[in-house]
Amino acid sequence: MLQINNVMVPLDTTDYQKVISQQLNISKNKIRDVKLVKQAVDARRKNKVHFVCSFTFNIDNEDLVIAKRPKLQLTKVKPYNYPVLKATDDHIVVVGSGPAGLFCAYNLARAHQKVTLIERGSAVDKRKNDIDHFFKTGKLNPESNVQFGEGGAGTFSDGKLTTGVKDYRKRFILETFVEHGANDDILYSNKPHVGTDYLINVVANMRKIIQKNGGTVLFDTKLVDLELENNQVKKIIIEKNGQVEKMSVDKLVLAIGHSARDTYEMLYQKGLEISQKPFAVGFRIEHLQSFINVHQYGKFASHPRLKAADYKLAVKTSSGRGVYTFCMCPGGQVINSSSEEGGLVVNGMSNQARDDKNANSAILVTVGPDDFDSDHPLAGVSFQRQLEQKAFELGGQNYHVPVMRVEDYINNTIALTSEEVNCSVLPAVKYANLNELFPEPINQALKEGLQLMEQKFSGFTNQAMLSGVESRSSSPVRFYRDNNYRSNITNIYPIGEGAGYAGGIMSSAIDGLKCSEILLKEESCI
Numbered sequence: 001m002l003q004i005n006n007v008m009v010p011l012d013t014t015d016y017q018k019v020i021s022q023q024l025n026i027s028k029n030k031i032r033d034v035k036l037v038k039q040a041v042d043a044r045r046k047n048k049v050h051f052v053c054s055f056t057f058n059i060d061n062e063d064l065v066i067a068k069r070p071k072l073q074l075t076k077v078k079p080y081n082y083p084v085l086k087a088t089d090d091h092i093v094v095v096g097s098g099p100a101g102l103f104c105a106y107n108l109a110r111a112h113q114k115v116t117l118i119e120r121g122s123a124v125d126k127r128k129n130d131i132d133h134f135f136k137t138g139k140l141n142p143e144s145n146v147q148f149g150e151g152g153a154g155t156f157s158d159g160k161l162t163t164g165v166k167d168y169r170k171r172f173i174l175e176t177f178v179e180h181g182a183n184d185d186i187l188y189s190n191k192p193h194v195g196t197d198y199l200i201n202v203v204a205n206m207r208k209i210i211q212k213n214g215g216t217v218l219f220d221t222k223l224v225d226l227e228l229e230n231n232q233v234k235k236i237i238i239e240k241n242g243q244v245e246k247m248s249v250d251k252l253v254l255a256i257g258h259s260a261r262d263t264y265e266m267l268y269q270k271g272l273e274i275s276q277k278p279f280a281v282g283f284r285i286e287h288l289q290s291f292i293n294v295h296q297y298g299k300f301a302s303h304p305r306l307k308a309a310d311y312k313l314a315v316k317t318s319s320g321r322g323v324y325t326f327c328m329c330p331g332g333q334v335i336n337s338s339s340e341e342g343g344l345v346v347n348g349m350s351n352q353a354r355d356d357k358n359a360n361s362a363i364l365v366t367v368g369p370d371d372f373d374s375d376h377p378l379a380g381v382s383f384q385r386q387l388e389q390k391a392f393e394l395g396g397q398n399y400h401v402p403v404m405r406v407e408d409y410i411n412n413t414i415a416l417t418s419e420e421v422n423c424s425v426l427p428a429v430k431y432a433n434l435n436e437l438f439p440e441p442i443n444q445a446l447k448e449g450l451q452l453m454e455q456k457f458s459g460f461t462n463q464a465m466l467s468g469v470e471s472r473s474s475s476p477v478r479f480y481r482d483n484n485y486r487s488n489i490t491n492i493y494p495i496g497e498g499a500g501y502a503g504g505i506m507s508s509a510i511d512g513l514k515c516s517e518i519l520l521k522e523e524s525c526i
């Protein structure tokens with residue numbers, strides 16, 4: 001099989017066999033089994049927006065075809081299968097069913113390893129009801145919400161699967177998503193995204209495979225304590241429906257995400273080595289998606305083969321702080337992603353079609369130990385919590401989200417009432433002065449950053465709406481682990497975003513898979 005890369009394809013063209021035949025100057029009927037394997041939009045020239053694609057195909061005399069066309073990006077490819085490894089005798093407990101824990105447990109179960117996956121939040125159907133109830137009433141369930149529950153923080157999200165991490169496991173992850181219900185365009189899109197409406201089914205289907213292969217999955221079950229002996233965990237203490245029980249473990253994988261602050265505290269008290277880590281805070285910014293489409297695609301903005309456009313901006317401010325956009329959700333909604341009573345945090349989600357009328361993105365500035373005013377390993381968590389409590393207050397202490405127009409934020413004036421606001425934020429908004437949210441150096445950086453972005457993206461700050469606070473863009477801590485993923489307590493394996501080793505769904509899933517491979521290759525250390 002051959003692969004050809006970097007092929008320019010007009011937006012309206014779908015006869016890929018013909019496209020390849022023209023590239024190779026070989027008749028169409030000699031080219032077989034054509035498959036689109038990568039598709040990106042090139043919109044650098046607004047009068048000539050087109051796709052850039054890679055295809056695989058079969059053809060006779062592959063070596064000759066390559067040798068005669070040195071200017072084309074042609075390579076031989078062979079299909080890759082992610083191997084199934086052999087199980088050990090260990091009982092492995094994975095805590096947390098987000099992408100890191102889910103892929104770890106899934107791969108362990110594929111090998112028929114004895115594995116128990118425990119999740120403090122609810123199974124996805126009940127979780128969805130809890131979240132809908134929160135969006136309707138403002139009544140938060142602190143154990144079943146946008147952060148906690150089956151599938152972790154990534155389930156009620158945009159489901160973007162982009163990552164800067166280069167790793168061959170990405171293919172297996174994409175194929176697993178498709179096998180369990182994601183749209184197969186994620187296999188070729190250069191910016192794959194699944195969407196909340198599909199993710200809900202994907203995570204439930206993956207869980208069913210874990211169970212089918214002999215794994216145990218326990219929802220509404222929280223890790224609350226550890227019994228240690230000789231620097232190893234012997235038993236974990238779990239809480240389910242107010243009942244506490246003990247469970248023996250040989251190896252404990254911690255895939256707890258970055259929002260389980262009570263669990264961070266417990267692990268710190270138990271002596272797990274944790275250190276501070278810089279992270280980023282800021283707002284969500286919302287625009288009309290039609291405005292973003294026109295800016296990015298020009299006259300092709302409403303072309304039926306182009307999806308809702310995205311953008312990515314990064315600027316450096318005079319104080320040296322970088323300000324950047326992050327986790328942009330085309331055609332999506334800003335949602336109240338709180339998980340703690342009395343604290344409010346926002347994030348963005350979208351469905352597979354990305355057809356809501358607004359676009360949203362985080363707009364962030366990095367914060368670090370200098371901002372935390374303490375050397376305590378969990379000082380970043382306290383910093384986040386203070387911001388979230390302030391956002392809760394600004395919203396009126398009922399989980400209404402504080403919002404403000406960019407120009408009002410920059411000028412420090414309140415010009416609208418809550419009723420005049422037109423944005424997607426759930427469950428409801430309160431027009432408030434977001435200048436009160438951050439310490440002044442952060443406000444200054446964000447304001448300057450927004451103005452610099454306006455210079456790069458004309459109209460970016462015009463009529464755009466900010467909501468806050470976006471404080472959980474990444475983990476405020478890092479757990480120590482060695483090259484074999486072992487923490488200082490040697491049968492504990494911290495993984496994923498909460499442990500400080502991943503950022504986003506794809507890299508967390510990769511980390512989970514890598515951990516499962518290590519566990520399957522190791523003999524018990526007990």
Ligand SMILES: Cc1cc2nc3c(=O)[nH]c(=O)nc-3n(C[C@H](O)[C@H](O)[C@H](O)COP(=O)(O)OP(=O)(O)OC[C@H]3O[C@@H](n4cnc5c(N)ncnc54)[C@H](O)[C@@H]3O)c2cc1C
Binds near residue numbers: 098157
């Ligand atoms: C609204 C939203 C939108 C997002 N959009 C995207 C996106 O489009 N693309 C992207 O790449 N990333 C996105 N993210 C970030 C992404 O979801 C995270 O990076 C990813 O989920 C981290 O995976 P994880 O497995 O490390 O942790 P998590 O997904 O946070 O999972 C941790 C799990 O552990 C459970 N847990 C915690 N403590 C305990 C305990 N003591 N006992 C039992 N269970 C416990 C939690 O309930 C949770 O389910 C989004 C996040 C949110 C909130």
